[in-house]
Every structure is written in structure tokens, then in C-alpha cells.
Amino acid sequence: MPEPAIHEEHDDVLGRAFDRRLAGRLWATARAHHRLVWGSVALFPFITLLELAQPYLLKIAIDDHILHADWTGLTAVAVVYAAVLGALYGLRLMEAFLMALTGQRVIHDLRARLFEHLLRLEAGFFDRTPVGRLMTRVLSDVEAVSEAFTSGLFAVVADVVTLVGVVAIMLWMDWRLALVTFAIVPVLFAVAGYFRIRARDAYREVRRxxxxxxxFLQESIQGMAVIQLFAREAHERAEFQQRNEDYRRSLFTSTRFEASLYAGVEALGSVALALLVWYGGGRILDGALTFGALVAFIQYTNRFFLPIRDLGAKYTVMQAAMASAERIYSLLDRGPEVETPRATRAPAAAAGRVAFEGVWFAYADERWVLADCSFTVTPGEHVALVGTTGEGKSTCVRLLNRTWDVGRGRVLVDGVDVREWDLGRLRRHVGVIFQDPVLFTGSVESNLTLDGDGGRVAVERALSAANAAALVERLPQGLATPLVERAANLSHGERQLLAIARALVYNPAILVLDEATSSVDPESERMIRDAMARLMAGRTTITIAHRLSTIHDADRILVLHRGRIHEEGTHAALLKRGGLYARLHELGAGAALG
Ligand SMILES: Nc1ncnc2c1ncn2[C@@H]1O[C@H](COP(=O)(O)OP(=O)(O)OP(=O)(O)O)[C@@H](O)[C@H]1O
Ligand SMILES: [Mg+2]
Structure with missing residues (x-):
């Protein structure tokens, strides 16, 4: 049964910044690139060492050379300093490069895995899950995860390594002065923590x-034609402006906290500096500290404050990454409900027999669309399925090609339960032409041979069978004519013709037409039926049609009512019976005449 969890998932929930289970899975995902990861981690100590060397070189330069007017010595120190700078630059570049590379590879892998997973999920999942949410998974959630690699976890590790180094060297140089600097730390944490939390809440609102x-934008763009037709522009504009304004406001709030955070830390840094100059100056006068050491200290203090300031930002990055990882893995863990079973069973003969045996089916809960529905279609038979709107005709088709699975009972194709068929084989065996043809961006030909191995001969045979050859000839570039998104450059009827041809390319043993000809003119419809009669001779056909005139010549007509087959027989027999079919026919004829 369908689970509701997907709907209740909120995209703006942030939880823990580190979750061992998730981190383990992320690591498993990144393991393919472990050399890159370890490569950048191996650089951390060297970078820290070089960073810490700089202020100390300054101290040496001042105390040992400048204050003694030792020009040659100073030059030597300057050369070493330049070398350290160069090396640091090189290592930093390498580190950034390795991290970015790791992040990008992880994004790429995760994205590929997500899309492959989506390809396997069943139709019901896509009915329940908004498109926007899946777009978020595949596009932005993977990026949030990769941030964990580029500026989250490893950056934190690097910062901690630096911090430990700085603290150690400061204590070693002058522990009293070091303690004066550290006195600021609790205040720093309080200020950074306060603004960080406010900034995070504001940022969450921004995302929401x-x-x-x-x-709103997505829906407006999709429905633009209708908006313009019903002159709803003013309403849409107002609504959009409202949301746009809301967004701007929340962004502003978030920026304010962010700015306060940075300004606050700067100010505290200045306070620390003042304390250092005051206390350190006193110690120089006492002769307990050298001038160079004070300068070095001031520099170390800077290197001490920056990581603490950014720790909060990295914490947020990690939180976002963990939340995204959680969502990504919960999607990946959600196995397809409809898939090829481990042990498939092939039918003895692919004759085209269909049997529904006591089928019960509901899309959700216990709202049964089909209730104990049974019927059979023998090989080569042409059966029509009729019933009023919403009665469950298309549902029968979806059960037949296993877009959905039955609740109870069985659907058999050539004597084998569809749940035992290999899915791919089943779907080539049962060709379905839907009410709403879906065509893709690409040429007409690529749309006809969706899995690429149709072959030109099969395409041409299918086109003529569907009477679509003339249509294709009329197109500016024939089979090579490009179709735009949703094939908007074709009429609905033209799209239906192509969809019919597409179903015929695979030469299926069972052909299902679900209102497939509702949008072509009666003349074309007749031609299609004639052509198909030729092609489908000896093949099983199930036709669903509202215009009953199109199914008079069916071998048998099944009338679906209240979830089961209410009556069945030939057109003449059913008319004579004077039941539901006769009534539908009367209404249909009336409508056609009126
Ligand atoms: N994906 C879905 N999720 C939930 N309910 C659905 C879904 N598709 C159809 N239904 C419901 O199931 C019932 C049967 O739908 P179905 O599409 O099979 O009707 P139909 O007989 O093909 O109607 P029509 O003649 O309009 O095509 C309807 O009440 C419909 O609301
Ligand atoms: Mg339908």
C-alpha cells in the first residue's frame, strides 16, 4: 500500500550537524574517490605548519635583525618568508582543487544514482510526490551534500588542526599573554553563537x-496559456509580487544577522588587539617580552579568531548537508514497489491472452476502483471496454501492463501472472496507447523508437499502419523533424497518431487503445481502424472508447460498472438486452445527433 511519508517531509528541517550513520553512508558514497579525500587531508598539517611559521619569522626578523640593524640577516629571513608564502600558496591551491574535485565527483555520482533510482520507481510514487521536490533532491540536495566535502567537515578538521597549533605556540611563547587573548574567547563564542542561531533561523525562512x-513560478509558467486566456494576469502578478516581497524581506533579515555576526567578531578582535597592545606593551617595558614576539602574537590572534568566526557557518553547512543526505538516502532506500521479480516466468506461448481474475484495486486506502473484476480476452480477439467517466477503464490498462499492482486477485497475460513477468518483456508484449500521448524533445524518429532499436523498416511499417505516413510527409523535415518540449509544435491529434505508430513499432501481441483516437477526425479514425484491422489481424486488441460508434464491430463489448464487468456481449446482443450499454448508446447517439 502507498506510504504517505513523502508528503510530510519538510525541505527546511535542519537537525544535527553530524550523524554517524549518515556520515558513514556518505563516506561509502565518496569511497570511490578516497584518494582525493586523503590527498587533501594529508595537506592539512603542512598548511598549518607554514601558516604558523609566518608570524614566527616576523618575530625573528624584528628581534634578531631589524632591532640589530642586521641587513643581511633580514634579507635571509625575507627570502625564507617569501618561500613559505609561495609554498603555502601552492598547497592551498592543491587543497582547494582536491576538495572541489571530490565535491564535484560526489555530486555527479549521487545525481546519477538518484536518477537511476527514479527510473525504477513505480507510477504511484510520482503521483504522490510533487515534481518540485524530486527536482530539489536531484539538483540542490546533492549540492548541499557536496558542500560537506568542500567546505564542511574537512574544513572544520583543518581549522581545528590550525587552532590547536596556534594555541600551543601562543602558550609556548608567552602563556600570560596567551591567557589574556583567550579571555575574549567565551564572549566570542556567545556573540557568534547568538547571531549564528538567529542567522540560521532566518536562513531557514529564506529557503522556505x-x-x-x-x-508559484513553475505553476504559472506551465499554465501561462490559461492565465492569459482567462485574463488572470493582474491576480497572478499581485500574488507573485507578494511572494517575491516575502522572499526579499526574509533575505534581508538573514543578511542583517550575517552582517552583525561579522561586525561583532571584528569588534571583539579589535578589543583583543587593544588588550594585547596594552598588556603586551607593559610586558615589553618590563623586559619580559620582545617587540617581535608581540607582533607575532597579534598575528597569531588573527589566525585564532577567523576559524572560530567561521565555525558557525561550517556548522550550518554540515547541518544542511546532513539534512540533505537524510532526504537523499530515504529516497534511495525506498525501493520500487513494482519491479521485475527475482525469478521470472516466461509464458509457454506468447499468444496474447488476457485474464483478470477477481481483481480488487484501490489507488489509496480502501476506495476500491475495481472490486472483484473478472474477464478474459482470448488470443486474437477484439474486445471493447466501455463505461462512464472515472469508472476504472484506464485503471484496468495500468494493471495489465503493471504500472500499478493489484490489491487482490490476479492479472494474467498468456497464463502468467503479470507480477511474474519480466517487466520489460511484459511492456513490449502489451502495447498501450494512452489518452494523453507523451512525446519527448527530439526528432520524430527518435520518438518512435524510444529504446533505440526499432529500425527504419519497423518505423515505416508502423507509420503506415497508423496512417501517420502522410502526416510525417507533411512535416518540414519528415522523420528528422525536431519536436519541442511536450511536442507543442504538433496538434493533439497529430501527437496521437505518432503515439499510435510508436506502439506499433514494437509489434506487440496485445494492443490496448485507451481513447487513442479521441482527438483525430472521424475520417482519420476510420483510416486508422482500417489500417489497424490489417495489422492486428490475429492479434489481441482492447479498445476503450467513449464514442460507442467506434466499437460496434468489436467481437465482444465489456461494460465496466461499479468496479466489475456489469454486462458483456456483442453490440447487437447488448442493445437487445436493453441494459446499461443500451442506455449509454442511446445517450451517445443523442449527443452525436444533437
Ligand atoms: N493516479 C491516481 N491516483 C488516485 N486515484 C486515481 C488515479 N487515477 C485514477 N484515479 C481514480 O480512479 C478512478 C478510475 O479512474 P480511471 O482513470 O481508471 O477512469 P476511466 O474509466 O479511465 O475514466 P475516463 O473515461 O475519464 O478515462 C477515478 O475515480 C479516479 O479518480
Ligand atoms: Mg481513462
Whole structure:
């Protein structure tokens, strides 16, 4: 049964910044690139060492050479300093490069895995899950995760290594002065913590409002034609402006906290500096400290404050990454409900027999669409399935090609339960033409041979069978004519013709037409039926049609009502019976005449 969890998932929930289980899985994902990761980690100590060497070189330069007017010695120190700078630059470059590379590879891998996973999920999942949410998974969640690699976890480790080094060297140089500097730390943590939390809450609001803006935009663009047709522009504009304004406001709040944080830390840094100059100056006068040592100290203090200031930002990055990872893995863990079983069973003969045996089916809960529905279609038979709107005709088709699985009962194709078929084989065996043809961006030909191995001969045979050859000839570049998104450059009827041809390319043993010809003119429809009669001779066909006139000549007509087959027989027999079919027919004829 469908689970509701996906709907209740919130995209703006941030939890822990580190979760061992998730981190373990992330590591497993990144393991393919472990050399890159270890490569950048191995650079950390060297970078720290070089960073810490700089202020100390300054101290040596001042105390041992400048104050003694030793020009040659000073030059030597300057050369060493330049060398350290150069090496640091090189290592930093390498580190940034390795981290970015790791992040990008992880993004790439995760994205590929997510998309592959989506390809396996069943139709019901896509009904329940908003498109926007899946776009977020594949596009932004993977990026948030990769941030954990580029500026989250490893950057924190690097910072901690630096901090430990700085603290040690400061204590070693002059522990009294070091303690004076550290006195600021609790205040620093308090200020950074306060603004960081406020900034994070504000940022969460920013994301929420951005999501609302996106959702609105997406819907407006998709429905633009209808908006313009019903002159709803003013309403849409006002709504959009409202959301846009909300977004701007939240962004502003977030920026304010962010700015306060940075300004606060700067100010504290200045206070620390003042304390150092005051106390350190006193110690120089006492002869307990050299002038160079004080300068070095001031520099160390800077290197001490920056990582602490950025720790909060990295914490947020990690939180976002963990939340995204959680969502990504919960999607990946959600196995397809409909998939090829481990042990498949092939039918003895692919004759085209269909049997529904006591089928019960509900899309959700216990709202049964089909209730104890049974019927059979023998090989080569042409059966029509009729019923009023929403009665469950398309549902029968979805059960037949296993877009959904039955609740109870069985659907058999050539004597084998569809749940035992190899899915790919089943779907080539049962060709379905839907009410709403879906075509993709690409040429007409690529749309006809979706999995690429149709072959030109099969395409041409299918086109003529669907009477679509003339249509293709009319197109500016024939089979090579490009189709735009959703094939918007074709009429609905033209799209249906191509969809029919597409189903015929695979030469299926069972052909299902679900209102497939509702949008072509009666003349074309007749031609399609004639052509198909030729092609489908000896093949099983199930036709669903509202216009009953199109199914008079079916071998048998099944009338679906209240979830089961209410009556069945030939057109003449059913009319004579004077039941539901006769009534539908009367209404249909009336409508057609009126
Ligand atoms: N994906 C879905 N999720 C939930 N309910 C659905 C879904 N598709 C259809 N339904 C419901 O199941 C019932 C049967 O739908 P179905 O599409 O099979 O009707 P139909 O007989 O093909 O109707 P029509 O003649 O309009 O095509 C309807 O009440 C519909 O609301
Ligand atoms: Mg339908």
C-alpha cells in the first residue's frame, strides 16, 4: 500500500550537524574517490605548519635583525618568508582543487544514482510526490551534500588542526599573554553563537519562501496559456509580487544577522588587539617580552579568531548537508514497489491472452476502483471496454501492463501472472496507447523508437499502419523533424497518431487503445481502424472508447460498472438486452445527433 511519508517531509528541517550513520553512508558514497579525500587531508598539517611559521619569522626578523640593524640577516629571513608564502600558496591551491574535485565527483555520482533510482520507481510514487521536490533532491540536495566535502567537515578538521597549533605556540611563547587573548574567547563564542542561531533561523525562512516562490513560478509558467486566456494576469502578478516581497524581506533579515555576526567578531578582535597592545606593551617595558614576539602574537590572534568566526557557518553547512543526505538516502532506500521479480516466468506461448481474475484495486486506502473484476480476452480477439467517466477503464490498462499492482486477485497475460513477468518483456508484449500521448524533445524518429532499436523498416511499417505516413510527409523535415518540449509544435491529434505508430513499432501481441483516437477526425479514425484491422489481424486488441460508434464491430463489448464487468456481449446482443450499454448508446447517439 502507498506510504504517505513523502508528503510530510519538510525541505527546511535542519537537525544535527553530524550523524554517524549518515556520515558513514556518505563516506561509502565518496569511497570511490578516497584518494582525493586523503590527498587533501594529508595537506592539512603542512598548511598549518607554514601558516604558523609566518608570524614566527616576523618575530625573528624584528628581534634578531631589524632591532640589530642586521641587513643581511633580514634579507635571509625575507627570502625564507617569501618561500613559505609561495609554498603555502601552492598547497592551498592543491587543497582547494582536491576538495572541489571530490565535491564535484560526489555530486555527479549521487545525481546519477538518484536518477537511476527514479527510473525504477513505480507510477504511484510520482503521483504522490510533487515534481518540485524530486527536482530539489536531484539538483540542490546533492549540492548541499557536496558542500560537506568542500567546505564542511574537512574544513572544520583543518581549522581545528590550525587552532590547536596556534594555541600551543601562543602558550609556548608567552602563556600570560596567551591567557589574556583567550579571555575574549567565551564572549566570542556567545556573540557568534547568538547571531549564528538567529542567522540560521532566518536562513531557514529564506529557503522556505524561496521554495514557495519557485512553486508559484513553475505553476504559472506551465499554465501561462490559461492565465492569459482567462485574463488572470493582474491576480497572478499581485500574488507573485507578494511572494517575491516575502522572499526579499526574509533575505534581508538573514543578511542583517550575517552582517552583525561579522561586525561583532571584528569588534571583539579589535578589543583583543587593544588588550594585547596594552598588556603586551607593559610586558615589553618590563623586559619580559620582545617587540617581535608581540607582533607575532597579534598575528597569531588573527589566525585564532577567523576559524572560530567561521565555525558557525561550517556548522550550518554540515547541518544542511546532513539534512540533505537524510532526504537523499530515504529516497534511495525506498525501493520500487513494482519491479521485475527475482525469478521470472516466461509464458509457454506468447499468444496474447488476457485474464483478470477477481481483481480488487484501490489507488489509496480502501476506495476500491475495481472490486472483484473478472474477464478474459482470448488470443486474437477484439474486445471493447466501455463505461462512464472515472469508472476504472484506464485503471484496468495500468494493471495489465503493471504500472500499478493489484490489491487482490490476479492479472494474467498468456497464463502468467503479470507480477511474474519480466517487466520489460511484459511492456513490449502489451502495447498501450494512452489518452494523453507523451512525446519527448527530439526528432520524430527518435520518438518512435524510444529504446533505440526499432529500425527504419519497423518505423515505416508502423507509420503506415497508423496512417501517420502522410502526416510525417507533411512535416518540414519528415522523420528528422525536431519536436519541442511536450511536442507543442504538433496538434493533439497529430501527437496521437505518432503515439499510435510508436506502439506499433514494437509489434506487440496485445494492443490496448485507451481513447487513442479521441482527438483525430472521424475520417482519420476510420483510416486508422482500417489500417489497424490489417495489422492486428490475429492479434489481441482492447479498445476503450467513449464514442460507442467506434466499437460496434468489436467481437465482444465489456461494460465496466461499479468496479466489475456489469454486462458483456456483442453490440447487437447488448442493445437487445436493453441494459446499461443500451442506455449509454442511446445517450451517445443523442449527443452525436444533437
Ligand atoms: N493516479 C491516481 N491516483 C488516485 N486515484 C486515481 C488515479 N487515477 C485514477 N484515479 C481514480 O480512479 C478512478 C478510475 O479512474 P480511471 O482513470 O481508471 O477512469 P476511466 O474509466 O479511465 O475514466 P475516463 O473515461 O475519464 O478515462 C477515478 O475515480 C479516479 O479518480
Ligand atoms: Mg481513462
Amino acid at each position: 519562501r524561496l521554495a514557495r516562490l519557485n512553486a
